[in-house]
Amino acid sequence: MFNNRTVAVTTDVKTGVLLLVSVLASLFLASCSSSAEHPIMVDDIAIDDPLEENNRRVFAFNAAVDDAVIHPVVGGYRAVVPSPARTGLRNFLRNIKSPVTLANQLLQGDLPGSRDVVLRAVINSLVGVGGLFDVAGSEGIEYESEDFGQTLAIWGVGHGPYLVVPFLGPSSVRDYSGYAVDSFADPLRWYLHNIDEEGIYYAKVGLDYLDLRESLIDVLQDLESSSIDYYAAVRATYYQRRDALVKDENTDGAPAIPNYDD
Amino acid sequence: MAMLRKIALVVFVFAAFQGVCASPAFAGTDREEGSKAFIDGMAQQGIDFLGDQSLTMDQRKAKFRNLLNNSFDMDTIGRFALGRYWREATDGQRKEYLKLFHQMVIEVYSQRFSEYKGQKVEVRSAREDGETDAIVSSFIIPADSGSEIQVDWRVRHEGGRYKIVDVIVEGVSMSVTQRSDFASVIQRGGGQIDVLLSHLRNGGSASIEEAAQQ
Numbered sequence: 001m002f003n004n005r006t007v008a009v010t011t012d013v014k015t016g017v018l019l020l021v022s023v024l025a026s027l028f029l030a031s032c033s034s035s036a037e038h039p040i041m042v043d044d045i046a047i048d049d050p051l052e053e054n055n056r057r058v059f060a061f062n063a064a065v066d067d068a069v070i071h072p073v074v075g076g077y078r079a080v081v082p083s084p085a086r087t088g089l090r091n092f093l094r095n096i097k098s099p100v101t102l103a104n105q106l107l108q109g110d111l112p113g114s115r116d117v118v119l120r121a122v123i124n125s126l127v128g129v130g131g132l133f134d135v136a137g138s139e140g141i142e143y144e145s146e147d148f149g150q151t152l153a154i155w156g157v158g159h160g161p162y163l164v165v166p167f168l169g170p171s172s173v174r175d176y177s178g179y180a181v182d183s184f185a186d187p188l189r190w191y192l193h194n195i196d197e198e199g200i201y202y203a204k205v206g207l208d209y210l211d212l213r214e215s216l217i218d219v220l221q222d223l224e225s226s227s228i229d230y231y232a233a234v235r236a237t238y239y240q241r242r243d244a245l246v247k248d249e250n251t252d253g254a255p256a257i258p259n260y261d262d
Numbered sequence: 263m264a265m266l267r268k269i270a271l272v273v274f275v276f277a278a279f280q281g282v283c284a285s286p287a288f289a290g291t292d293r294e295e296g297s298k299a300f301i302d303g304m305a306q307q308g309i310d311f312l313g314d315q316s317l318t319m320d321q322r323k324a325k326f327r328n329l330l331n332n333s334f335d336m337d338t339i340g341r342f343a344l345g346r347y348w349r350e351a352t353d354g355q356r357k358e359y360l361k362l363f364h365q366m367v368i369e370v371y372s373q374r375f376s377e378y379k380g381q382k383v384e385v386r387s388a389r390e391d392g393e394t395d396a397i398v399s400s401f402i403i404p405a406d407s408g409s410e411i412q413v414d415w416r417v418r419h420e421g422g423r424y425k426i427v428d429v430i431v432e433g434v435s436m437s438v439t440q441r442s443d444f445a446s447v448i449q450r451g452g453g454q455i456d457v458l459l460s461h462l463r464n465g466g467s468a469s470i471e472e473a474a475q476q
Binding site: 040041042047083084087090218222223225226227228229231232233235236237240241243244245247249253254255256257258259260 | 339
């Protein structure tokens with residue numbers, strides 16, 4: 001029994017190491033790839049989208065999935081579950097993600113941020129009824145979204161090529177790798193794996209996805225109606241939003257608008 | 263006597279604390295305070311016409327156009343959104359582009375008036391940026407239990423007037439996103455500015471795929 005588990009865990013570690021190696025290799029290759037003659041700039045970041053034609057196809061596929069499945073599902077979710085309960089679920093999901101968030105804060109060397117993660121987890125778990133209520137947030141200890149993609153950014157790793165992932169949407173080689181690392185390293189997954197309840201983890205991933213899509217649906221509809229090339233608008237939004245998250249929402253990153261005198 | 267002195271001391275300390283708490287916490291520079299008041303007033307105007315159920319769609323649109331012309335530097339925003347293609351555009355193209363851009367903004371945002379559901383705007387802070395600008399941070403607070411949305415405004419103070427030159431929602435600049443959108447349309451149209459102009463003439467918000475089918 002014990003042996004079986006050890007074997008399973010070792011295979012998992014092997015997969016993890018392989019994953020990490022392939023991630024680093026692709027990031028290295030990405031940094032060597034050339035960009036277009038006139039790269040499209042998002043603020044001061046040149047967008048690297050060598051897979052654009054393929055990305056556009058996946059984007060169109062995702063848009064079709066959104067229309068056929070996601071919109072009705074989110075609509076049903078909103079109709080059945082009232083807003084306070086949806087907020088409760090979001091708080092709960094954020095709370096059980098605390099170990100991953102904390103690890104990333106520490107890897108980023110953000111000590112005040114790490115302290116806030118611990119404080120939030122303790123306060124919200126105890127006073128906020130197992131994380132359903134964001135008591136810490138209303139006391140001024142705000143939630144900060146952290147993931148391994150952001151950690152890589154702090155370490156100086158560039159985005160690499162832009163990537164539209166089926167079902168998941170816009171990402172980059174760096175951020176998608178970070179997402180894989182976070183999912184792999186999540187102690188909750190290890191724990192549930194060890195008590196043979198991995199199904200619960202996949203249910204949690206499903207709820208994460210539902211929560212994410214519900215939070216994005218209005219934003220994306222607005223973006224679609226205000227853009228001519230929806231793909232390009234989403235891409236620009238993705239880069240800026242990730243940049244803001246890496247900088248922990250600091251307004252110092254607001255792009256300069258020149259003063260045209262003529 | 264000793265008792266009285268003690269009471270006096272407590273009252274004094276209490277009063278001193280009150281004084282510290284009551285004094286405005288670090289009042290900003292004139293530009294910061296002016297920009298904050300300007301955004302506050304602009305947001306209030308917006309909420310007034312959005313929340314006024316007696317207005318027709320056309321009346322709302324007219325109020326919005328007014329607000330846009332008075333509070334936003336639309337020529338600067340439009341020129342920024344065209345990016346490096348502004349230099350390549352002829353005078354005629356520039357003029358038509360700015361006109362179409364203005365119309366597009368009014369059309370696109372008019373479609374969203376109905377999304378207003380009693381949200382409040384709370385202006386919280388401002389900081390100077392560069393020679394003429396201030397970044398004003400505000401938060402849109404939903405009427406229900408949803409989460410707040412941070413909206414930063416780049417306000418330019420010139421010739422005694424305040425004008426908005428960019429709106430940044432949760433770290434995403436509307437001007438930068440628009441520029442990226444337009445640049446992609448022009449690049450995919452073979453570098454022709456006219457391709458963008460024809461999209462804008464056809465209503466702007468129609469997606470590339472839809473326009474290709476027309």
